[in-house]
Amino acid sequence: MFTIQISLFSSTNGGDLFSLLNMTPVCRTVKDWATFAPVVAAVLIVGISYGAEGQAAGLPRWVIAALAVAVLGASSELLFVGTIAAGGTPVLAATAALVVNLRNAVYGVAASRFLRPGRARWLGAHFVNDETVSVATARPSIAAGRHAFWTLGSLILIAWPIGAVVGMFLGVVVDPAIIGLDAVFPSVLLAMLLPSLADPDTRLAVGVGTGVAVAAVALVPAGLAPLLALIAVVLPSLRRALRR
Amino acid sequence: MTDLPLLAACALFIVGTYAFRIAGVLIGSRRKERADESAATDDQPLDHAVAILLASVIATSLVSPSGIDPAKAAGVAMGAALVARGKSLMLVVLAAAATSGLLRVFL
Numbered sequence: 396m397f398t399i400q401i402s403l404f405s406s407t408n409g410g411d412l413f414s415l416l417n418m419t420p421v422c423r424t425v426k427d428w429a430t431f432a433p434v435v436a437a438v439l440i441v442g443i444s445y446g447a448e449g450q451a452a453g454l455p456r457w458v459i460a461a462l463a464v465a466v467l468g469a470s471s472e473l474l475f476v477g478t479i480a481a482g483g484t485p486v487l488a489a490t491a492a493l494v495v496n497l498r499n500a501v502y503g504v505a506a507s508r509f510l511r512p513g514r515a516r517w518l519g520a521h522f523v524n525d526e527t528v529s530v531a532t533a534r535p536s537i538a539a540g541r542h543a544f545w546t547l548g549s550l551i552l553i554a555w556p557i558g559a560v561v562g563m564f565l566g567v568v569v570d571p572a573i574i575g576l577d578a579v580f581p582s583v584l585l586a587m588l589l590p591s592l593a594d595p596d597t598r599l600a601v602g603v604g605t606g607v608a609v610a611a612v613a614l615v616p617a618g619l620a621p622l623l624a625l626i627a628v629v630l631p632s633l634r635r636a637l638r639r
Numbered sequence: 640m641t642d643l644p645l646l647a648a649c650a651l652f653i654v655g656t657y658a659f660r661i662a663g664v665l666i667g668s669r670r671k672e673r674a675d676e677s678a679a680t681d682d683q684p685l686d687h688a689v690a691i692l693l694a695s696v697i698a699t700s701l702v703s704p705s706g707i708d709p710a711k712a713a714g715v716a717m718g719a720a721l722v723a724r725g726k727s728l729m730l731v732v733l734a735a736a737a738t739s740g741l742l743r744v745f746l
Contacts, residue, residue, distance in 0.1 A: 503663020575740025
């Protein structure tokens with residue numbers, strides 16, 4: 396199941412993808428890989444725990460693998476299998492997981508600047524997630540961001556399902572927390588976020604927004620708190636209007 | 640044999656997730672097309688929205704209704720300190736994982 400998906404990907408969409416990559420004359424520096432490698436390694440290892448948890452939750456193997464390829468959203472998929480493992484109905488699990496993925500709509504708007512109109516854009520949309528958008532938007536130019544978005548997105552599309560398949564055959568739930576792996580994703584996102592905080596407007600929006608999110612955590616379902624935090628997006632223009 | 644509710648739920652999960660992503664991408668593209676016709680759009684609120692989401696995702700991964708995870712928070716704080724010093728992401732990630740992993744072993 397899984398190998399079929401990958402070969403489909405490289406034969407039909409791969410052409411688009413790589414012609415698109417070649418059109419942007421961006422040096423593939425060592426620094427690029429120093430960014431991608433830790434992200435991809437972390438995706439792979441968390442994928443292993445997703446596969447193992449899915450197996451333990453009693454999901455058929457092909458469902459675990461198909462979801463890994465077709466959803467491609469780590470935190471939402473962990474919530475999905477976690478909810479089913481805890482005895483929730485599949486529909487409840489899917490609904491809860493969808494709430495976590497709502498923020499991808501906002502990321503999608505931001506990622507559209509890296510996606511040219513055309514068929515490749517429909518594949519590119521599938522790559523929209525926390526990691527690709529944060530790494531791509533942190534790049535100094537659109538061309539560099541586009542390169543980062545497609546490269547990291549492709550690598551995650553390969554690493555996440557491979558991790559899931561390895562995990563379900565290992566069948567052992569290796570808790571990523573034991574080796575401190577759960578601290579990796581927040582650290583990667585933070586590394587991408589920090590430079591933008593030099594701007595006072597961004598600092599204001601992020602500061603208040605984060606406060607809202609933390610306050611909301613205990614009150615709303617998982618994944619909704621970051622969306623509520625978006626209300627802080629009006630603050631910079633509000634401050635400017637008040638100063639005038 | 641796989642049961643029907645599970646299949647339906649998976650379909651909902653897959654289609655819904657892709658719908659969110661493609662809707663965002665298409666809205667963003669249209670917004671840009673319209674901007675090319677008239678005046679330039681203000682990308683700032685969008686950049687702020689992404690920054691808010693990233694910060695909130697980080698924060699809510701550390702804080703749960705049951706409280707804060709000190710080992711994880713210490714790992715992320717270590718990562719943040721190294722980022723601020725301009726260290727490579729590889730080092731940041733390894734230090735973050737090592738910090739929270741070791742704290743869990745010893746606490």
